[in-house]
Amino acid sequence: MSDSSTTERERIQLSSAVVRFAGDSGDGMQLTGDRFTTQTALAGNDLATLPDFPAEIRAPAGTLAGVSSFQLHFSDQDIHTPGDAPDVLIAMNPAALQKHLSALKPGGIVIVNTDAFTDRNLQKAGYDESPLHDGTMTDYQLHEVPITDLTLRALERHITEGQLNKKEAERCKNMLALGLVSWMYSRPITETEDWLETKFSAKPQIADANVTALRAGWNYGDTTEAFAFTYEVKPAQLSPGRYRNITGNQAMAYGLVAASVRSGLPLFYGSYPITPASDILHELAKLKHFGVATYQAEDEIAAIGSVIGAAFGGNLAVTASSGPGIALKTEAMGLAMITELPLVVIDVQRGGPSTGLPTKTEQSDLFQVLFGRNGEAPLPVVAASSPADCFDAAIEAARIALTYRTPVVLLSDGYLANSAEPWRLPAIDDLPALSEDFSFTTEPNLPDGGFAPYLRDEETLARPWALPGTPGLEHRLGGIEKETETGHISYDPANHHAQTEMRYARLERIGQQLPPLEVVDPSGEAEVLVIGWGSTEGPMQAACHDLRVRGRKVAQVHLRHLSPLHPDLAEMLRSYRVVVCPENNMGQLAMLLRARTLVDVKTYDRVTGQPFGSTELAEVIEHLGWGEQA
Amino acid sequence: MTTKDAKLTKKDFTSDREVRWCPGCGDYAILATVQTLLADLEARPEKTVFVSGIGCSSRFPYYMDTYGFHSIHGRAPTLATGLAIARPDLDIWIVTGDGDGLSIGGNHLMHILRRNVNVNILLFNNEIYGLTKGQYSPTSPMGSVHKSTPMGSLDRPINPVSLALGAEATYVARSIDTDRKHLSEVLRGAYEHHGSSFVEIYQNCNIFNDGAFAAVREPGQRDQNQIRLTAGEPITFGPEGERAVVAEADGSMRIVPTEEAGDRVVVHDPTRPEPTTAFALSRLAPSPTGPTPIGVFRSVDRPVYDDELRQQVEAAREQHGEGDLVELLESGNVWDVL
Numbered sequence: 001m002s003d004s005s006t007t008e009r010e011r012i013q014l015s016s017a018v019v020r021f022a023g024d025s026g027d028g029m030q031l032t033g034d035r036f037t038t039q040t041a042l043a044g045n046d047l048a049t050l051p052d053f054p055a056e057i058r059a060p061a062g063t064l065a066g067v068s069s070f071q072l073h074f075s076d077q078d079i080h081t082p083g084d085a086p087d088v089l090i091a092m093n094p095a096a097l098q099k100h101l102s103a104l105k106p107g108g109i110v111i112v113n114t115d116a117f118t119d120r121n122l123q124k125a126g127y128d129e130s131p132l133h134d135g136t137m138t139d140y141q142l143h144e145v146p147i148t149d150l151t152l153r154a155l156e157r158h159i160t161e162g163q164l165n166k167k168e169a170e171r172c173k174n175m176l177a178l179g180l181v182s183w184m185y186s187r188p189i190t191e192t193e194d195w196l197e198t199k200f201s202a203k204p205q206i207a208d209a210n211v212t213a214l215r216a217g218w219n220y221g222d223t224t225e226a227f228a229f230t231y232e233v234k235p236a237q238l239s240p241g242r243y244r245n246i247t248g249n250q251a252m253a254y255g256l257v258a259a260s261v262r263s264g265l266p267l268f269y270g271s272y273p274i275t276p277a278s279d280i281l282h283e284l285a286k287l288k289h290f291g292v293a294t295y296q297a298e299d300e301i302a303a304i305g306s307v308i309g310a311a312f313g314g315n316l317a318v319t320a321s322s323g324p325g326i327a328l329k330t331e332a333m334g335l336a337m338i339t340e341l342p343l344v345v346i347d348v349q350r351g352g353p354s355t356g357l358p359t360k361t362e363q364s365d366l367f368q369v370l371f372g373r374n375g376e377a378p379l380p381v382v383a384a385s386s387p388a389d390c391f392d393a394a395i396e397a398a399r400i401a402l403t404y405r406t407p408v409v410l411l412s413d414g415y416l417a418n419s420a421e422p423w424r425l426p427a428i429d430d431l432p433a434l435s436e437d438f439s440f441t442t443e444p445n446l447p448d449g450g451f452a453p454y455l456r457d458e459e460t461l462a463r464p465w466a467l468p469g470t471p472g473l474e475h476r477l478g479g480i481e482k483e484t485e486t487g488h489i490s491y492d493p494a495n496h497h498a499q500t501e502m503r504y505a506r507l508e509r510i511g512q513q514l515p516p517l518e519v520v521d522p523s524g525e526a527e528v529l530v531i532g533w534g535s536t537e538g539p540m541q542a543a544c545h546d547l548r549v550r551g552r553k554v555a556q557v558h559l560r561h562l563s564p565l566h567p568d569l570a571e572m573l574r575s576y577r578v579v580v581c582p583e584n585n586m587g588q589l590a591m592l593l594r595a596r597t598l599v600d601v602k603t604y605d606r607v608t609g610q611p612f613g614s615t616e617l618a619e620v621i622e623h624l625g626w627g628e629q630a
Numbered sequence: 631m632t633t634k635d636a637k638l639t640k641k642d643f644t645s646d647r648e649v650r651w652c653p654g655c656g657d658y659a660i661l662a663t664v665q666t667l668l669a670d671l672e673a674r675p676e677k678t679v680f681v682s683g684i685g686c687s688s689r690f691p692y693y694m695d696t697y698g699f700h701s702i703h704g705r706a707p708t709l710a711t712g713l714a715i716a717r718p719d720l721d722i723w724i725v726t727g728d729g730d731g732l733s734i735g736g737n738h739l740m741h742i743l744r745r746n747v748n749v750n751i752l753l754f755n756n757e758i759y760g761l762t763k764g765q766y767s768p769t770s771p772m773g774s775v776h777k778s779t780p781m782g783s784l785d786r787p788i789n790p791v792s793l794a795l796g797a798e799a800t801y802v803a804r805s806i807d808t809d810r811k812h813l814s815e816v817l818r819g820a821y822e823h824h825g826s827s828f829v830e831i832y833q834n835c836n837i838f839n840d841g842a843f844a845a846v847r848e849p850g851q852r853d854q855n856q857i858r859l860t861a862g863e864p865i866t867f868g869p870e871g872e873r874a875v876v877a878e879a880d881g882s883m884r885i886v887p888t889e890e891a892g893d894r895v896v897v898h899d900p901t902r903p904e905p906t907t908a909f910a911l912s913r914l915a916p917s918p919t920g921p922t923p924i925g926v927f928r929s930v931d932r933p934v935y936d937d938e939l940r941q942q943v944e945a946a947r948e949q950h951g952e953g954d955l956v957e958l959l960e961s962g963n964v965w966d967v968l
Contacts, residue, residue: 038963191963235967244964254958261955268716288946290953293715293939297708298741305701305708305738309681312699312709313716335702424967425959468697468713468720471676476645476691478700488647489692 011186011230016075018083019181022100023092023113025058025066028174033070035178035195037420039187041245044235045074048538049420050082050611055275055358062116062124067099076234080386080538080545082419084613088184090177092116092147094125101136109141111180113173115148143226151176154216155209163205172213179217186232189214241424248387248416249276251423252320252346253283255394257290260316262395263402263434268310268317270295270303275358276414277320277348300328304345308332311341312477314440314467316398320346322414323365324355327372333407334373337503339477340454340463342401342408342438344394345369349413351609360609361415363534364585369409370563370592376500378507380404381563383411385537388423390416395432396560403437404510405462411562413584415535415611441466441473451475454487460513461506463487511564517572521555522548527577528625531601533559533589535611536582542614543621554621562589570597578602580624582617640665642675645695651686656807656833657754661693663813664752668696670814671821678721681710683730686761687754687833690725704735707742710749714936721821722749728769729759732788736768743797745935746825750817753790753830754807757917758839771917776838791912791927794828795905801827802908802928806847807834812858812924819926825934832918846922857914859925864895865911867921875914883910885921900929 019036023029030051040047050071059066073083085105091097093116104110117130131137132144148170152159155169175196182189193211200207221227246254260267269284269292271277285294293315297303303319311317321329326347336343349365351357369381380400384393390412397410441464444451453475454463466473475487483490484498519529520541532540537558544556555576559565573579573593581590582604590603602624606612643665651657668678678696682688684703691698697720701709706724714722731739731753742749758776759765765778769790773782794802801823805813813831820827832843841848845855857867857875865875866888874891875883883896900908908927915922947953 042963042965044965044967238967240967242960242964242966244960244962257953257958258955261953266716268712270712287953287958288943289950290958291943291947292953293943295712295715295939297711298737301705302708302711302738302741305705306712306715308701309699309709309712309714310716311712313713313720315716317712317716331702332705339699425964428955468679468717469676471674474675474695474697476694476698476700478691478698479702480700 009230010228011232014231014233015077016073016079017088017185017231017233018071018073018086019088019090019185020069020071020086020100020103021090021177022067022069022096023174024061024095025054025056025068026061027068027092028171029068029070029092032174032178033072035192036181036187037072037245038195039182039189039191040072040074041243041422042191043187043233045076045233046079046236046238046422047072047074047245047420048079048082049073050415051418052610053359062093062095062121064095064099064125067096069096069100074233076236078236078238080541081611081614084615088181090181092173092177094121094127094131097131098125098127101140104140106139107141109143110137111143111145111177113147113177114144115146145180145220145226147173147176150216150220151213154212158205158209158212164209168206169209172210175210175213176217176220179214179219180221183218183221184227184230186230189218238422239424243422243424245420246388246391246423247279247418247420248384248390248412249279249348249418250283251388251390252384252394252412253280253287255391256284256318256344256398257287257292258391258431259395259398259434260290260292262431263316263398265314265316267292268295268307268315269293269319270297270306270310270317271320272297272300272303272325274300274322274325276350276417277322277325277346279417280320280346280348300325301332304329304332304336307343308336308339308341311336311343312468314465316402317343318346319343320348322348322350322358323352323368326365326368330373333379334375334377335479336407337373337377337379338479338482340405342405342465344397344401344408344410346410346412348417349411351414351607357609359414361413361535361611362584362607362609363413363536364588364607365411366562366585366588369411376503378504379407379409379563380507380510380561381409381411382561383534383559384416385534385558385560387416387419387421391423393560395434399432399434399437400510402434403462404460404506405438405465406506411534413535438465440470442470444472452485452487453477454482455485461502461509507564511561511567514561514566517557517566517568519555519557519572520544521553523553526553526555528553528621529555529557529573529576529579530621531557531559531573531579531581531589531593532583533562536584539612539614539617540582543617546614546618547621552622552626554625559589565592565596570599573597573599573601578625580604580621582612582620584612638669638672638675640669643668643695645693647692649693650689652837654836655686656756656835657687657690659807659810660752660754660813660831660833661690663810664817665694667814667817671818673721673821677719678723679713680723680725681706681713682725683735684761685727685730686835687725687727688730704730704733704738706730707735707738707749707751711742711745711747711936714747714749715939718748718936718940724749724751726751726753728753728755728757728767728790732768732790732793739793740797743794743799743826743828746800746932747935748825748937750820750827751829753828754833755790755830756833756835756839757842758835760835760838764838771919787917789912789916790830792909795909795912795928798905799828799928800825800930800932801926803828803926804830804832804924806832806843806924808847816926819929823929825932843918845919846924855921857921857923859898859900859911859923859927861898861900861926864897866895873921875911877910881906881910883914885914900926903930
């Protein structure tokens with residue numbers, strides 16, 4: 001589809017736009033959103049996405065429970081969030097409209113598939129009568145488009161020639177919708193055409209039908225008078241470099257592979273499928289040519305057990321799960337801690353407790369990973385803060401694990417896992433040279449030629465990593481308390497206390513060797529500090545930006561390391577008049593900061609399964625930071 | 631420290647740790663047999679790893695001067711699987727018990743056997759929880775009266791050999807702690823078998839369950855009750871071979887006087903591809919209080935999980951070439967900002 005076919009119509013320049021596709025689980029909204037995202041990335045915009053789908057694979061068709069949505073925020077500016085309120089809502093059925101209309105900006109554009117507004121569907125969505133003409137839509141720009149019918153008409157030839165049946169033809173309606181929205185935002189669709197042809201290369205008639213529907217959608221916008229304007233968002237001025245789009249889970253997988261390459265260790269990934277972590281396994285299973293061994297274990301415990309075995313054998317060993325699975329891995333994490341083996345345990349957090357909200361995001365596993373083990377079992381915990389940041393966070397987790405010989409917990413969440421953003425590709429040579437952070441012990445370390453598996457490195461307090469197969473260094477590890485240096489079983493009271501202190505000392509050593517904390521405070525005079533961790537970084541950045549535009553002097557710090565906390569953190573917090581800590585939990589980091597620093601951290605907690613909006617946070621920070629002064 | 635050239639002895643496999651099982655425990659005999667056998671097999675201490683869970687038997691690794699891992703309850707097969715995938719050059723042994731391997735860790739046992747991971751599994755069966763001081767175990771006979779079952783246990787015991795065969799384990803055997811010669815032979819077979827080897831060892835707990843295996847273990851009784859399985863031989867037993875195992879029409883097996891058996895005596899063949907016959911043999915003795923088969927029930931070749939996993943890695947390298955990080959990061963759509 002070339003631009004030359006577009007009839008003249010006023011093209012409105014926008015700085016940014018938020019588009020939300022919503023429909024039934026079976027309507028292909030995630031795929032539609034993914035395609036629109038790719039087209040938008042190729043148009044050079046900065047972007048952020050928010051997929052939101054039900055836990056049920058196919059909830060009853062047409063119901064509110066079955067609504068799946070995908071939101072995309074794109075801009076000619078540097079952006080940090082998938083956007084608060086959409087400018088445009090594409091509602092493929094009444095349930096999608098019912099569920100998402102209230103999120104739309106006043107005056108926003110709504111495109112509905114009128115063919116889906118049957119009595120039965122209206123009833124399922126809880127509408128007594130059609131909302132299209134009862135005044136519900138007064139405040140919005142409503143476009144009624146018979147998307148299903150248009151799709152069937154476009155594919156009439158395909159149906160009559162027997163290339164596909166009516167039901168198969170109807171399934172192409174998401175491509176018609178995509179074509180229409182692509183036309184609205186002046187997004188070329190050639191890339192999606194190529195993608196469809198590759199994806200359905202084994203079924204060329206399906207590829208052709210989808211491409212036909214996509215073009216029909218574009219042409220509908222172009223030739224009907226229904227749409228008075230098209231919109232354009234110019235490319236963003238991003239830092240120079242080569243970019244691609246990436247989701248958090250994909251970046252996590254790539255980060256682990258990069259850590260393997262940079263450490264020279266084969267990657268062993270043992271895990272048990274769980275939402276929203278499974279995609280890391282799927283990604284890595286495709287990357288065996290990097291020497292990656294992926295092992296789908298029989299359960300969560302077997303997954304971490306296999307990883308401990310692989311770490312003992314000298315691999316870069318990683319497991320991932322979500323909260324419920326981490327709970328099952330707890331005992332084994334303690335074993336890995338006391339045996340001081342390097343491994344990475346990824347927790348892609350989801351709504352809890354128990355099974356909770358499997359497809360929704362939350363930050364409520366912080367205490368679980370910090371404290372959820374029997375005995376004194378301190379572990380380093382690091383957190384990723386954006387989809388692309390999962391790449392760097394994975395490398396950092398591997399670095400700590402290998403350098404200090406300890407399991408490391410790496411926190412992500414459902415939002416990071418599934419959301420996408422443009423990622424400026426790093427130069428491989430600039431990535432940390434992990435191979436310099438450790439070495440395998442191959443020689444005895446005692447004057448008498450013996451080997452003490454817990455004789456520590458003075459600088460890192462790490463114990464030797466001697467692999468099975470090394471002659472003369474035969475030793476036994478286990479979960480029973482160890483004697484200092486020799487690692488023999490010891491029930492000696494003083495030894496147990498000393499070993500416990502040593503394990504904390506080793507953790508603190510990690511903190512002492514971290515680079516300085518990075519505080520963002522353009523004014524250099526801020527009295528209000530916003531602190532957070534994980535996926536709230538984007539909304540917090542955007543909120544702070546808005547506040548600064550309004551003249552507020554606000555500083556922001558976002559923690560990569562939750563354990564140990566940076567040794568300078570307490571002093572830093574004390575230097576601000578107000579410290580605000582917004583979290584998608586009930587105040588877990590805030591409680592930790594209060595306990596560790598005695599600073600009266602103000603909290604803002606919300607667990608709705610959705611990320612914070614930036615407007616919401618700006619109001620909160622304004623209120624907590626300056627409200628009482630005003 | 632060992633050198634490659636010296637002929638190793640039992641001492642080379644014996645650690646400097648004081649053995650702390652109860653005096654008279656069957657574990658001592660098994661330990662001595664294993665240490666001697668490994669020397670005889672010319673195994674290398676540095677290439678040998680013992681992985682265990684929790685329980686009396688699971689202290690075993692501490693007494694071996696090899697690499698070892700005393701892990702957590704029931705999970706030894708999980709660690710061993712990861713290690714076997716990572717390190718094809720090692721000989722990996724799992725030491726577990728009836729509680730560790732069949733109760734808390736039953737799930738992992740089933741999966742390691744069905745996958746046929748290249749490890750040797752020694753399950754010390756003493757029909758009791760020893761470390762927690764005497765509760766009944768998954769192999770205790772029904773009605774067992776112990777601390778937690780003063781009126782007798784209610785759950786039906788599991789037969790470890792039947793379980794292993796049900797999971798289609800490729801090497802399944804049974805032996806007795808104090809029968810050094812028989813145990814050595816069975817363990818040698820396990821060592822030489824490529825894939826998962828499962829060996830149930832009847833092990834007497836003289837503190838909490840003394841005499842549980844008297845029928846097959848003690849002089850005077852064992853000659854009557856041990857059904858020694860020998861490949862290629864008709865299955866007969868008793869001091870004069872006066873009893874024989876015959877197959878019934880329904881696939882089960884039965885013990886009859888040899889003179890009545892005629893040509894119906896089952897000839898033992900552990901290499902049968904189907905585990906059915908071996909399973910029927912394992913059902914001859916629900917618990918070892920009467921005639922009980924010992925020896926190798928099954929020994930067949932089947933692809934080994936960890937070999938195949940590594941082969942997939944190699945196949946991927948042949949197909950795509952050695953992974954290139956720049957290529958990976960730039961896969962899909964990329965664009966340049968100048």
